[in-house]
Amino acid sequence: MGQSYRASAAFRKRGLVSRLSDLIWPPRSLLSDEIVDRPGVIEPGLWSELKFLGDPQCHRCGFPLQQDPGPEGVCAACAGRAPSYDTARAALEYDDHARRLILDLKRGGRRDGLPVFARWMAQAAAPALDKADLIAPAPMHWTRLAVRSFNQAAWLAQALARSAGKNWSPGALVRTKRRKSQAGLSASERRRNVAGAINANGRYGGKTILVVDDVFTTGATLEACSRALRKAGAAEVHAVTLARVVRPIDILL
Numbered sequence: 001m002g003q004s005y006r007a008s009a010a011f012r013k014r015g016l017v018s019r020l021s022d023l024i025w026p027p028r029s030l031l032s033d034e035i036v037d038r039p040g041v042i043e044p045g046l047w048s049e050l051k052f053l054g055d056p057q058c059h060r061c062g063f064p065l066q067q068d069p070g071p072e073g074v075c076a077a078c079a080g081r082a083p084s085y086d087t088a089r090a091a092l093e094y095d096d097h098a099r100r101l102i103l104d105l106k107r108g109g110r111r112d113g114l115p116v117f118a119r120w121m122a123q124a125a126a127p128a129l130d131k132a133d134l135i136a137p138a139p140m141h142w143t144r145l146a147v148r149s150f151n152q153a154a155w156l157a158q159a160l161a162r163s164a165g166k167n168w169s170p171g172a173l174v175r176t177k178r179r180k181s182q183a184g185l186s187a188s189e190r191r192r193n194v195a196g197a198i199n200a201n202g203r204y205g206g207k208t209i210l211v212v213d214d215v216f217t218t219g220a221t222l223e224a225c226s227r228a229l230r231k232a233g234a235a236e237v238h239a240v241t242l243a244r245v246v247r248p249i250d251i252l253l
């Protein structure tokens with residue numbers, strides 16, 4: 001069964017608007033230039049190469065572990081210095097495939113993957129999402145927003161909130177200082193770079209907040225978000241990202 005058969009079968013099922021837009025711009029796989037039968041899909045060959053994260057993992061930061069650490073077990077990093085968030089989870093390991101998904105979202109403004117990214121993140125952070133009162137994106141400084149015109153973390157937060165039927169607030173967190181680029185900085189340098197740069201906008205007394213970002217690199221940004229929300233009264237702060245750097249690789253975001 002060829003691509004053309006699958007494409008034509010799907011073609012019949014969809015509405016006129018979708019058909020017309022497909023004639024102009026057929027849906028492409030999220031991971032290649034392959035034409036696919038509907039937006040937001042990945043062909044099976046590449047799908048199986050995505051590295052989804054899950055148990056066993058550090059209960060706190062979600063770092064993948066070799067063995068089950070038990071329900072409250074944590075990784076060596078969290079045992080040495082507990083992060084300010086309650087839990088952080090990521091859907092995917094940050095590799096070349098995840099990098100492509102994120103750069104398309106971040107630099108290309110490609111939105112057709114958002115519903116599927118939301119499903120992956122919902123699965124990765126299921127317990128935190130269940131109890132969250134509010135979903136808040138990691139903020140971008142307004143000068144950066146002015147240049148780029150969108151915050152990809154806000155798109156992810158909105159997609160997750162929609163799919164889970166939760167409230168979200170694009171302005172719950174604000175970046176008050178424009179940070180230097182985080183690229184090439186160590187974990188402690190990143191923490192210093194974002195320290196005090198993020199504030200909560202409003203009061204969140206007793207609330208459970210789920211912070212959303214695109215990539216967990218060292219966790220410094222999410223820690224700054226978490227500290228700001230706790231200062232504003234939040235009882236619990238959890239975090240979820242689309243991808244997470246697991247090995248120290250040179251990332252160019």
Ligand SMILES: [Zn+2]
Binds near residue numbers: 062063076
């Ligand atoms: Zn950990």
